[in-house]
Amino acid sequence: MARHRAAGEGTRRGMARWPFVIVGVVALFVLGYLSWTWLGGILDRRAAAQAAECRQxxxxxxxxxxxxxxxxxxxxxxxxxxxxxxxxxxxxxxxxxxxxxxxxxxxxxxxxxxxxxxxxxxxxxxxxxxxxxxxxxxxxxxxGAPAESIGNSPVVLAVPEPAAQPLRSGQGFRWSEIPGLLAAPDGWKRFGMDDWGRFTMGVPDLVRNPASALAVQCALAWAGKKERGPVTMDMLTLPAVRTALNQVAKAKVAGVPPTTQDALVELSKNPDLATSPYDGVPVLEIDLFRRNLGVDGKPKPDKPLYGIPAAGPAPAADFxxxxxxxxxxxxxxxxxxxxxxxxxxxxxxxxxxxxxxGVRVRSTNERPLTSPGITWIANDDLLAPADENTSQQLAASWASSADNGQTVTMLVDVSGSMHADGGQDKSRMDWLKAALRGQVDRSVSGSMGMWEFSRSLDGKKPYRQLVPTKGIEQQRNALRGAIEGLKPVSATQLYSSLAVVYRSAVENYEQGRTNRIVVLTDGPNDGGLNLQQLQAELDKVRNPNKKISISFITIGPDPERAPLTKIAQSTGGSVSVAADGAAIDPALAQLLSAG
CATH class of the missing domain: 3.40.190.10 (Periplasmic binding protein-like II)
Structure with missing residues (x-):
């Protein structure tokens, strides 16, 4: 019997899918639009906020x-x-x-x-x-604000490899021994090298090379019975400290390059101590690290120098x-x-x-992976550095001790404005006289003379010579007496006075020394020669074989810098600003310490 399909029974048809696809696309478009609008709003608000933060x-x-x-x-x-x-x-x-x-x-x-x-x-x-x-x-x-250290690097003694082992043996190397070692004819005997003779050290200028200055500070701190420092102004007058400074200064090797870097380059060229001009150079650990790798702008040495850290308190740069x-x-x-x-x-x-x-910091003891010649021995026993005034005075004392000193002619302003308040209930003149006394007392060699200027000091002349420029040891008392006699008078006829003093300095030039004129003044020129006339007078007597710099220390907050800078730059001098009386002494020391 045949079977018939029931009503409604037959092939099933699914619902059409295209409406759902259209709905989905529209939904995604709407969601995308809303999301973009929402995200764009956030970005716009963030940009607006940032723009508001950076309105300037x-x-x-x-x-x-x-x-x-x-x-x-x-x-x-x-x-x-x-x-x-x-x-x-x-x-x-x-x-x-x-x-x-x-x-x-x-x-x-x-x-x-x-x-x-x-x-x-x-x-x-x-x-x-x-x-x-x-x-x-x-x-x-x-x-603009107090300086803050970001780390430190100790001073080490850089030596060729043959010298490293003797210096590390026994009691080790100490900065406290440097004055005696340099003064002794057989300094290497201290390290068991009886036949090596004198121990020598290349010490570049203290003013331009912090490693030199810090090493000398450390040696003097020991001499002053204050091994951890700091060296103070009072210590610089102690006989033991003055003796130690003179020992180091007088043992200065001739021909040492002016910078620590160049001194290291020369030492690397001749590692044989028998023929080397000096045995070691004080250097910051970080600078020796760079020198040995040849990443400091100079060619890499054939053999590295070895950094010998000091036993006991060590001087360090503070960055x-x-x-x-x-x-x-x-x-x-x-x-x-x-x-x-x-x-x-x-x-x-x-x-x-x-x-x-290779900077030493607080949070880690990590060091560079490649560092030939450097041991990175930890030492938290660091020397407390001298304050600003003492460090300047020390450099000035060094300058007066080394190379037979220098020849300095002081030209001192005694105009009426020197009566003005210099701070701490002292006049500018009081502060100036104290600074001059300090320099006279601390200088151990060289020559110094003194003139004063104002108006009509000697008849119609605005200037007067108080002490001729001669050996300071011969006339220390005369200089002290001249300083005590300084008294403010009237005007500031600087240019006429400076022309005469410069002529005198040229006529009495001392060969083999740094010759300089130092002018201490608190006001602009107000009579006599003008700037153009002064320059003409200087040009008349200028001698290329007799280099004499003219430097100025202006006293007070608002100096007339432009004309003084022009004079200073034409002679190789400088202009320093002592805003108050207390700043005169360090400014004078800094100037006299400069090469």
Whole structure:
């Protein structure tokens, strides 16, 4: 029997899918539009908020940095900039410029050459606070805030390999022994080398080489019975300290290059102690690390020098980050420099400083993987450095002790304005006389003379010679008497007086010494020769074989810098600003310590 399909039974048909596809596409479009609108709103609000935060726009924090730490600071700058820091409605950005510290100091105090150096910095990170001290002595107003250390590097003695083992044996090498070792005819006997003879050390200029200055400070601290420092002004007058300083100064090897780097290069060229001009050079550990790798701009040595760390308290450079002040610097940049300094002291950045540059930091003991000649021996027993005034006075005393001293003619302003308040209930003249007395008492060799100037001091002459420029040992009492007799009178006829003093200095030039005129004044020229006439008078007697620099220390907050700078630069001198009386002494010491 045939079977028939039931009603409604047959082939089943599915529902059409295209309506669902259309609905899905529309839904996705709507959701996409809503999501885009929502995300765009967030981005717009964020951009608006950021724009509101940076209403003042972008501000660059330019940092002049000593080359030894420029690379890790560049890495830190990239990381900090990535955080988009905002201060006082400015978006801050750090730019790092590697510049050696002598260049920065000279440019900041004597005029920044934008053509050669670019825009001036708003912060400075030299290798040592000794540079900050010199900046403060020349122009305190350039300091925007206290400097803060980001790490340190101890001073070691760099020697060729044959000398390393004897110095490490026995009691080891100590900075306290340096004066005696250098003075003895058989200094190497102390280290068991009886037939090696005299122990010699190349000591580049204390003013331009912090390693030299810190090493000498450490030796004097021991001589002053204060082995952990700091060396003080009072200690510089102690017989034992003066003897130690003279021993080091008189043992100075002739022909030592002016920089630590060049002294190391010369030492590397001749590692044979029998023929080498000197046996060792004090150097920052970080600089010897760079020298041995040849990454400091000089060719890599054939054989590395070895860094001998001292037993006992060790001197160390402190790498201070200094916010600067000037008419080109905003408060936000000062604060940014401080914030960036805090960032550099975070563990992540300290690790980079330690691994890349060998800076010793608080949070890690890591060191560079490749470091020939360096042992990285830990030593937390560091010398407390001298304060700014003492460090300047020490450098000045060194300058007067080494190379038979220098020839200095003082030209002192005794105009009526020297009666003005110099701070701490003392007049400017009181402070000036105290500074001059200190220099006379601390100088141990060389020549010094003194003139005063105002108006009608000697008949119609605005100047008067008080003490001729001769050996200081012969006329120390005469100089002291002249200083005590200084009294403010009337006007400031500087240019007429300076023309006569310069002529006298040329006529009495002392060969083989640094000859300089130092002018201490608190006001602009107000009579007699004008600037053009003075320049003509100087040109009449100028002698290329008798180089005499004219340097100025201006007393007071608002000096007339432009004409004085022109005179100073034409003679190889400088202009320093002592904003108050207390700044005269370190400014004078800094000037007399300069080569």
């Amino acid at each position: 726009g972008e501000l660059v924090l330019r940092m002049a940095v000593t080359p030894s730490v420029a690379d890790p600071l560049q890495s830190a700058a990239i990381a900090w900039n990535g955080q988009r820091p905002v201060i006082d409605d400015y978006c801050l950005r750090v730019e790092i410029q590697a510049l050696d510290s002598p260049t920065v100091l000279t440019a900041l105090t004597q005029g920044w050459d934008t053509g050669k150096l670019g825009q001036p910095p708003s912060a400075w990170l030299p290798e040592s606070s000794l540079w900050v001290n010199q900046l403060r002595a020349q122009n305190k107003s350039l300091l 201070p980050l200094l916010p600067l002040s000037g008419d080109w610097i905003k408060d936000a940049q000062v604060r940014a420099a401080q914030k960036f300094g805090d960032f550099l002291r975070e563990p992540a950045q300290e690790k980079v400083l330690a691994q890349q540059a």
